[in-house]
Amino acid sequence: AQKVTQAQTEISVVEKEDVTLDCVYETRDTTYYLFWYKQPPSGELVFLIRRNSFDEQNEISGRYSWNFQKSTSSFNFTITASQVVDSAVYFCALKEIQGAQKLVFGQGTRLTINP
Amino acid sequence: GAGVSQSPRYKVAKRGQDVALRCDPISGHVSLFWYQQALGQGPEFLTYFQNEAQLDKSGLPSDRFFAERPEGSVSTLKIQRTQQEDSAVYLCASSLAGSGPQGFGAGTRLSVL
Numbered sequence: 057a058q059k060v061t062q063a064q065t066e067i068s069v070v071e072k073e074d075v076t077l078d079c080v081y082e083t084r085d086t087t088y089y090l091f092w093y094k095q096p097p098s099g100e101l102v103f104l105i106r107r108n109s110f111d112e113q114n115e116i117s118g119r120y121s122w123n124f125q126k127s128t129s130s131f132n133f134t135i136t137a138s139q140v141v142d143s144a145v146y147f148c149a150l151k152e153i154q155g156a157q158k159l160v161f162g163q164g165t166r167l168t169i170n171p
Numbered sequence: 172g173a174g175v176s177q178s179p180r181y182k183v184a185k186r187g188q189d190v191a192l193r194c195d196p197i198s199g200h201v202s203l204f205w206y207q208q209a210l211g212q213g214p215e216f217l218t219y220f221q222n223e224a225q226l227d228k229s230g231l232p233s234d235r236f237f238a239e240r241p242e243g244s245v246s247t248l249k250i251q252r253t254q255q256e257d258s259a260v261y262l263c264a265s266s267l268a269g270s271g272p273q274g275f276g277a278g279t280r281l282s283v284l
Binding site for chain 1: 174211212213214216
């Protein structure tokens with residue numbers, strides 16, 4: 057069975073601080089995708105990144121960066137120089153490449169950036 | 172349309188009432204998904220369509236839940252004889268094909284009194 061764990065339920069930081077959101081996953085599949093989504097108060101899940109299990113290169117997009125470590129089954133997300141607009145709930149998710157098409161989500165981390 | 176559209180945004184139902192939730196996927200998207208999100212939790216998979224075919228309904232919690240996508244575009248999630256535990260946000264998502272990221276709608280918040 058697949059499982060995604062986001063141990064941090066809530067994080068609160070002051071603007072301009074760096075913050076890392078943790079994600080640990082379990083799967084018996086050798087090939088899979090990992091995702092991060094952002095859910096602002098409006099409710100719509102916004103896609104941030106998809107990572108293929110074959111590719112362990114870290115990725116940076118502006119203030120966002122992702123650290124994928126297959127050896128520890130982790131896919132952590134770092135926001136550098138956080139801003140108030142980054143406040144939202146962030147979800148990590150897992151999907152098989154073959155087989156079931158569904159996303160398996162973690163419970164989410166509520167991030168609050170204080171001015 | 173530009174994004175996934177869901178209606179209504181909010182629905183209040185009396186226990187025992189039937190409800191129907193609508194999803195308009197992104198134009199041309201073959202795959203369509205329904206998820207249920209309880210308060211403070213991550214979304215949980217309900218069912219998946221590829222075009223008009225319902226290929227996976229393993230997440231539907233009971234036979235009171237029924238989904239259809241008769242023409243391979245708009246989908247309806249129907250809940251019969253609603254119960255309080257059905258109160259949640261119901262999210263619809265679509266994608267071009269299996270491996271693509273899913274684009275989500277804003278959801279329908281269902282409150283059963």
